[in-house]
Structure formats: C-alpha cells, structure tokens
Amino acid sequence: MKKIKLGNSDLQVGEISLGCMRMASLSNEEAAHVIETALEVGVHLFDHADIYGGGKSEEVFADAVGMTPSVREKMILQTKCGIRKGFFDFSKEHILNSVDGSLQRLKTDYIDILLLHRPDALMEPEEVAEAFSQLKESGKVRHFGVSNQNPMQIELLKKYLDVDLIVNQLQLSIMHTPMIDAGLNVNMQNDPSIVRDSGVLEYCRLNNITIQPWSPFQYGMIKGSFVGNADFPEVNAKLQEMAEKYGVTDSTIAIAWLLRHPAKMQPVVGTMNPERLKVIAAASGIELTREEWYELYRSAGNVLP
Template identity: 75%
Template structure:
C-alpha cells in the first residue's frame, strides 16, 4: 500500500486506515485476525474513540494484540474524545480524563494522534490548549487533530495551540460530497452551491491538514451503504462498469474515487470483514482517470455547471 504523511507530522502511514467502531462485536480471536490481516495489507493506522462501544472497542483491540507486544511499534493508534451522552465536552478536565481512559483500555503509554470529536460550541480554546500541552509534555499524545470542524473553528483553536493540528476527520463518500459540491458550483444559485463548511477542503489543503474520510460507503448521514443498493442504480452501474474494466470490485472503485483526489485524503474504513479489507486495499493500486472520476461523480445525480 502507498504511504501518506499525516499533516505536518513525522507520521508516514498507509493510505487507508481502519476504523474500530465495530470491533466491540468481535471475539478476541476475530479481532486479532482482522488486525493481522490489516497490517499485512499495509493498513497501520487504527482509529478509535472513547465512545465506540462505550469503550469496549478499545478494550477488545488491546486484548487482541496483547500476545504480540512488539506490534505497538508497527501501528499508529488514534483516538477521539469530546462526545458525551447528550452533550459535547472539550473541557480540560474531560480531555485529560478521556485520554487516561483510552490509554488504560488500549493498554498503551501513548496515543499517536488525539482528535476532538465533533465541535463543542461551549469550547474554551485556552482550556483545550492547556490539556494538549499537558498531554504532549507528558508523552501521552504525540499529535493532535479535530473531527468535523470548519476552518474558523480550527483557526480559533490554532490561535491558542502550540502544536499544529494534523488531521480533520470529515464524512465523505461518493454519495456524500458537500465539501466538493460547493467548490464546483461557485457563484451558482442552486442547492449544490451552498457552502456548508466554509471551504474546508481547500482550507485543509492550504494548511497541510490531512482530511480523513469517515463512512466512505454510506449515503446521507450514515443512513446505509450505497454499494449494491437498489435505490441507487446509476452509481452502482457505473461502479460495476469500472470495476469490471479494471478487474476489481465496486468496493475498490468507491475507495479509489476518494484516493484520486489530489488532497491526499485518507479513507477511514470500518469493515471487520477480511475479504472486504482486501478489496479496499486494492484501491491503493488503482488510478482513476480524470474522466472516470467525473463520470462517477455525475452518476450520483450531481450535475456540473
């Protein structure tokens, strides 16, 4: 698998990362098999959050790798904090306690990356900066990032932080493209021209922030997968056409579509199916032409101005 650099960090990771939200549903043996196969495929960044399975996903992950203690030096652990039951919390106290909980459940001394999970409108950036500084100085977190934040929210944080934010995790799939739509429909008077996130795609490119694409197979607000879904015949026909042409699967093409973008976006895939992970990994070797990329974009019902 090809590598990419996460933001301005020293981390060189696989183009595709594994989201571990569903790992709590696996046995220790099943989880171990998934992790081992992911590493064999070149997937070495594992994305967690303190809320995934109420912390159980982190526990299962740690149990799955505990028999091979050298594996920690081969992987990159990323976790997120800030979502609580019924509210968001970027307070210094919560950030610090959340990280301690993740470190305990993951049975590790440090996280490679910590992300703030969804914006907290009551955020006091000075508190976030204090928490980040303490975590960095103690060696408990190497790098920091955000999730689902727009440019001005990031700029507000940056005013107080001493470290660069290296990641912004955003929902993106062939069937969920608002950050792309607005840029293609500048100065137009229709729905797709609405800039819903203040040009976050271009902002992240300008500031060397890696966009991690979550739910790359979902449509709407994680309403379900679009691949093989009879409600979306046009996009599936085009996916299958290109898959047959290139000797891969529709799943591979859907990820290749994201990887083709010059922003060097890193998909975060949540599959716990080993065969599907193999199909996903093949996207790293597939190069879509500009024409094929736009054909797929238009197959979802998008039009160009």
C-alpha cells in the same frame, strides 16, 4: 500500499486506515484476524474513539493483539474524545480523563494522534490548549487533530495551540459530497452552490491538514451503504463498470475515487470482514482517470454547471 504523510507530522502511513467502531462486537480471535489482515495489506493506522462500544472497542483491540511494546511499534493508534451522553465536552478535565481511559483500555502508554470528536459549542480554546500541552509534555499524546470541524473553528483553536493539527475527519463519499459540490458551483444560485462548511476542503489543503473521510460507503447521515443498493442504480452501474475494467470490486472503486483526489486523503473504512478489507485495500493500486472520477461524480446525481 502507498503511503502518505499526515499533515505536518513525521508520520508516514498507509493511505487507507481502519475504523474500529464495530470491533466491540467481535471476539478476540475475530478481532485479531481483522487486525492481522490490516497490517498485512499495509493498513496500520487504527482509528478509535472513547465512545466506540462504550470503550469496549479499545479493550477488544488491545486484548486481540496482546499489546506489548513490540506489537505497539507496528501500528499508529488514533483515538477521539469529546462526545458524551447528550452533550459535547472539550473541557480540560474531560480531555485528560478521556485520554487516561483510552490509554488504560488500549494497554499502551501513548496515543499517536488524539482528535476532538465533534465541535463543542461551549469550547474554551485556552482549556483545550492547556490539555494538549499537558498531554504532549507528559508523552501521553504525540500528535493532535480534529474531527468534523470547519475552518473558523480550527483557526480559533490554532490561536491558542502550540502544536500542529494534522488531521480533520470529515464525512465524504461518492454519495455525500457537499465540500466538493460548492467548489464546482461557484457564483451559482442552485443548492449545490451553497457553501456549508466554509470551504473546509481547500482550507485543509492550504494548511497541510490531512482529511480522513469517514463513512466512505454511506449515503446521507449514516443511512446505509450505497454500494450494491438498488435505490442507487446509476452509481452502482458505473461502479460495476469500472470494477470490471480494473478487475476489482465496486467497493474498491468507491475508495479509489477518494484516493484520486489530489488532497491526499486517508479514508477510514470500518469493515470488520478481513476478506472485504483486502479488496478495499486494493484501491491503493488503482488511479482512476480524471474522466472516470467525474463519471462517478455525475452518476451519483450531481450535475456539472
């Protein structure tokens, strides 16, 4: 698998990562098979969050790999914090406690990347900065990032931080493209021209923040997969056409579409099916043409100005 550099860090990672949200439902043997397959195909960044399975996803992961220092050095572990029942929490106390919990569940003494999961309207950036500094100095966390944040939210954080933010996780798929739509419909009065995220795509590129697209097979706000969905005949016909051309699956092409973007994104795929993970990983070996990228974009119902 091709590798990319995450943000301004020294981390070189496979250009596809594995989201472990659904791992809580697996047995240790099933989880081990998924993780082994991921490593075999070049996927070695594993994305967690303290809320996935109420913490069980992290526990199953660690138990499945039989976490030891030699096992740990083969992978990049990323986790997120900030979502609590009914509210968001970027307080220093919660960030520190959340990291300690993840370290305990993952059976490791450090997290490679910690992300703030969803924006907290009551965020006090000075508190976040104190938490990050303490985590960095203690060696508990090596790198930091955010998830679902816009440029001004990131700028506010950066004013107080003494560490780089290297990742921003954002929802993006062929069927969910607001950050792309606005950039194509400049100075128009149609709905796609509305800038919903303050130009976050261009901002991240300008500031060397790697975008990690989440739910790359979903439409709407996690309403379901569009791949193979009869409600979306045009995009599936185009996916199938290109899949046949390249000798891969439609899911492979859906990820190749994201990888074709020059922002050098790292999609987070959440499959717990080892065979499906293999075919998805094949996207790293495919480079769609410019024309094919736009054909897929239009097949999702997007009209170019």
